[in-house]
Amino acid sequence: MSFLNLAPAMGNPKFCWNSISNDSDHILRRNLISMLQNSKDMNHARSIHAKIIRKGIFQDPFLVFELVRLYCKINSIDYATKVFHHSENPNVYLYTALIDGLVSLGFFTDALNLYAQMINQLIFPDEYVITSVLKACALLLALGYGKGVHCQVLKFGLSLNRSIALKLMGLYGKCGRLEDARNLFDKMSERDVVACTLMITCYFDHGLTQEAMALFSKLQSSDTVYWTAMIDGLVKNGELTRALEIFREMQENNVKPNEVTIVCVLSACMQLGALELGRWVHMYMSKCNIKLNQFIGGALINMYSRCGDIDAAQSLFKMLKVRDLTTYNSMIVGLAMHGKSIEAIGLFREMIKRRLVPNSITFVGVLNACSHGGLVELGYEIFQSMETEYRIEPQVQHYGCMVDLLARVGRLEEAYDFIGKMGVHPDDRMLCALLSACKIHRNAKIGDHVAKLLSECNSIESGSYIMLSNFYASSGRWNYAAKLRKKMEKGGILKEPGxxxxxxxxxxxxxxxxxxxxxxxxxxxxxxxxxxxxxxxxxxxxxxxxxxxxxxxxxxxxxxxxxxxxxxxxxxxxxxxxxxxxxxxxxxxxxxxxxxxxxxxxxxxxxxxxxxxxxxxxxxxxxxxxxxxxx
Structure with missing residues (x-):
C-alpha cells in the first residue's frame, strides 16, 4: 500500500472544478447536465452519451462526472468505468463518483484499488471519497486497509470531519475494535442521535447490552432509526422481552416505526411464539401507513408460521401481489416445519416455473420437507440438482437434511455411508439425528460408530452430550452415561433445561x-x-x-x-x-x-x-x- 507513504503536504489538486475552459454553448451543456441528472434508464443514458460525443465535448469535466454518476445509478458499472478511463486527467470528483458507485454496487475491493490509484497519482482526497472508502473497508472488514486510510485522514487534516469520524467508528466497531470506536465517540464535540445510534450498534455488536441501554437512556429522541437500532440490537442479543418493551415505549413517545422496526418486532414475536402480539403488529401496520411488500411479507410469513398459525401464513402469501425468492423461501420453510411436505414441494416447483432461481436457503427448506415426509427418492433428486442444475455447492446443512431423511426411514447404514462420502465434516447436529434414529430403530452397531464420531467432534454442545448419554442409558450402559455426565460437570457444560x-x-x-x-x-x-x-x-x-x-x-x-x-x-x-x-x-x-x-x-x-x-x-x-x- 504505497499510498500510505504519501507526504501530507501535496499542494492543491492538479485540476480545480472552477477552472473549466469556456464552452461556446453553455445552454447545451446545462441542458445535457440536466438530462443526465434526471435520466433513469440505459437507453436514455446512451443516447445522451452519444450526443455528447457528437458535439465533441466528451472531455467536459461536468459532463464526464454526471455520466459516471448516471451509469453507476442505473447499475451499469462497466460503462461508468469505461467513461472514467477515457477521461483525461481525472480529478478527485471523478474518482469520488466512480468509487462511490463501486461501493454502492458492492464492488468494494475495486473501490479500494481505485482509491490507492488516486493517491498514487498525487490527487488530494476529500471527505466524500474518504467516507466511501471507509464504508468499503467496514463492509469488507478490512481493518488493516482502514487503519491506513485513518493515517491519511490524520495527515490531510480531516480528523475533525464529522462524517469521517462516524465512518471510522463504524469500521472499528464492525472489526472488533470497540475501544477505538469508543475513543472516537468520546472525542466528538457533538454526540447527537446519529453518533449515539452508531455507538449503540457497536455495543450490541459486542454483546454489551447494558452499555447500549445506558447510552440509549441518556438521549431522548424521536428519531425512528435511533429507536429501531435499539430494538434490533436487543433482538439480536436475545433480549426479546426487553425489545418489545422498547417498542411499547416507542409508541408511548409517539415515534412512528418504519419497515425495519416492524420486521425487528416481528422477529421478536416469532422467537417468543407471541402470536397474538404478532397479529396486533400486523394490524398496527395500517395505522402507520406501512404497506405490505415482499420485505414485510416475508417477516409476517415467518412470524405466523413459526408461531404455529400456518394457515394465516399461507393466506398472507397468497395476498402478496409480488412474490420474490425471499417470500417463497419463507413459505417453503414454514410448510416444511409444519409437516406439509407436499405443499412445500409444490411451491418449490411453482417457484421454478416462475423462473426464480433457488438459493441455499431454498434447498434447506425443500430438503427438510422431503425429510418430514419420508420422500427419499425425491430428496436425492433435489439434492443432486443443487450442483448439476443450479451450481450450488451443498453445505453441511444440506448434507444434514439428507442424513436426517435417510435416518428417519430406517436406512441407517446408507445414512452412515453417506456421511463418509460427504465433502464436508459432519457436525454434531447431523450426528445426533442419526444417533437418535439408531436408538429408535434399535441399531446398536451403527449407533456405536456414530457415538464415536460424535464424541470426537471438536465443538460439541450440551444437547449432544445428553444425546450420547441417553443412547448409552437406553441400552443399559449406565456407566458410560454416568461418565459423560461427569465429563459435562467437569467441563462446566450445563444441560439445557426443557x-x-x-x-x-x-x-x-x-x-x-x-x-x-x-x-x-x-x-x-x-x-x-x-x-x-x-x-x-x-x-x-x-x-x-x-x-x-x-x-x-x-x-x-x-x-x-x-x-x-x-x-x-x-x-x-x-x-x-x-x-x-x-x-x-x-x-x-x-x-x-x-x-x-x-x-x-x-x-x-x-x-x-x-x-x-x-x-x-x-x-x-x-x-x-x-x-x-x-x-
Whole structure:
C-alpha cells in the first residue's frame, strides 16, 4: 500500500472544478447536465452519451462526472468505468463518483484499488471519497486497509470531519475494535442521535447490552432509526422481552416505526411464539401507513408460521401481489416445519416455473420437507440438482437434511455411508439425528460408530452430550452415561433445561419441568392429575423406559408426568375458553411419552393443540397428530 507513504503536504489538486475552459454553448451543456441528472434508464443514458460525443465535448469535466454518476445509478458499472478511463486527467470528483458507485454496487475491493490509484497519482482526497472508502473497508472488514486510510485522514487534516469520524467508528466497531470506536465517540464535540445510534450498534455488536441501554437512556429522541437500532440490537442479543418493551415505549413517545422496526418486532414475536402480539403488529401496520411488500411479507410469513398459525401464513402469501425468492423461501420453510411436505414441494416447483432461481436457503427448506415426509427418492433428486442444475455447492446443512431423511426411514447404514462420502465434516447436529434414529430403530452397531464420531467432534454442545448419554442409558450402559455426565460437570457444560411457553391474553408464560413458580400452580397440578386419570382410561401408559435415569418406575413416572409441555397445556386449559387452540413452544425435542399423552388430551378436551419443538410443529387434534407419529 504505497499510498500510505504519501507526504501530507501535496499542494492543491492538479485540476480545480472552477477552472473549466469556456464552452461556446453553455445552454447545451446545462441542458445535457440536466438530462443526465434526471435520466433513469440505459437507453436514455446512451443516447445522451452519444450526443455528447457528437458535439465533441466528451472531455467536459461536468459532463464526464454526471455520466459516471448516471451509469453507476442505473447499475451499469462497466460503462461508468469505461467513461472514467477515457477521461483525461481525472480529478478527485471523478474518482469520488466512480468509487462511490463501486461501493454502492458492492464492488468494494475495486473501490479500494481505485482509491490507492488516486493517491498514487498525487490527487488530494476529500471527505466524500474518504467516507466511501471507509464504508468499503467496514463492509469488507478490512481493518488493516482502514487503519491506513485513518493515517491519511490524520495527515490531510480531516480528523475533525464529522462524517469521517462516524465512518471510522463504524469500521472499528464492525472489526472488533470497540475501544477505538469508543475513543472516537468520546472525542466528538457533538454526540447527537446519529453518533449515539452508531455507538449503540457497536455495543450490541459486542454483546454489551447494558452499555447500549445506558447510552440509549441518556438521549431522548424521536428519531425512528435511533429507536429501531435499539430494538434490533436487543433482538439480536436475545433480549426479546426487553425489545418489545422498547417498542411499547416507542409508541408511548409517539415515534412512528418504519419497515425495519416492524420486521425487528416481528422477529421478536416469532422467537417468543407471541402470536397474538404478532397479529396486533400486523394490524398496527395500517395505522402507520406501512404497506405490505415482499420485505414485510416475508417477516409476517415467518412470524405466523413459526408461531404455529400456518394457515394465516399461507393466506398472507397468497395476498402478496409480488412474490420474490425471499417470500417463497419463507413459505417453503414454514410448510416444511409444519409437516406439509407436499405443499412445500409444490411451491418449490411453482417457484421454478416462475423462473426464480433457488438459493441455499431454498434447498434447506425443500430438503427438510422431503425429510418430514419420508420422500427419499425425491430428496436425492433435489439434492443432486443443487450442483448439476443450479451450481450450488451443498453445505453441511444440506448434507444434514439428507442424513436426517435417510435416518428417519430406517436406512441407517446408507445414512452412515453417506456421511463418509460427504465433502464436508459432519457436525454434531447431523450426528445426533442419526444417533437418535439408531436408538429408535434399535441399531446398536451403527449407533456405536456414530457415538464415536460424535464424541470426537471438536465443538460439541450440551444437547449432544445428553444425546450420547441417553443412547448409552437406553441400552443399559449406565456407566458410560454416568461418565459423560461427569465429563459435562467437569467441563462446566450445563444441560439445557426443557422449557415450554404458552401465550395467554398476550402474555407469555414459561414452564420448566416440575415447575412450582406459577401463582396458579395448585390448579395446574390438579388439572394435570385429572388428565393423568382420564388419559389412562383411554389406554395411556407412561413410557417409563424413556425416563433414562437409574431410578425406580415410580420416580420415572413422576419425572415424565411433570414435563414442561404438560404443565403449559394444563395452564392453557384452565386459563382459556373451551375450543380455544393452545399453542406451545418448546426449546428441545418433544419426547414420545408427551407426544402420546397430548394426542389423548386433545381428544378428551376437544381442543386443537399445536406444539413447536426444536425440529418441527405438531398439530394434535381428535387423538391424532399431523406428523402421523413420524418425526
Amino acid at each position: 422449557c415450554s411457553s404458552i401465550e395467554v391474553n398476550s402474555v407469555i408464560y414459561e414452564f420448566f419441568s416440575g415447575d412450582l413458580r406459577h401463582p396458579q400452580r395448585k390448579r395446574i397440578y390438579e388439572k394435570l392429575e385429572e388428565l393423568n386419570y382420564l388419559t389412562r382410561l383411554e389406554g395411556y401408559i407412561p413410557a417409563t423406559k424413556l425416563a433414562l435415569h437409574d431410578v425406580d418406575d415410580k420416580q420415572k413416572e413422576w419425572a415424565l408426568a411433570v414435563h414442561s409441555e404438560k404443565l403449559a397445556i394444563c395452564y392453557g386449559l384452565i386459563s382459556t375458553e373451551p375450543c380455544t387452540t393452545l399453542r406451545i413452544m418448546k426449546n428441545i425435542r418433544i419426547c414420545n411419552d408427551c407426544h402420546s399423552m397430548i394426542k389423548l388430551i386433545a381428544k378428551i378436551t376437544g381442543r386443537k393443540i399445536v406444539v413447536r419443538d426444536r425440529n418441527r410443529f405438531h398439530h394434535f387434534e381428535n387423538g391424532v397428530c399431523s406428523c402421523k407419529d413420524y418425526w
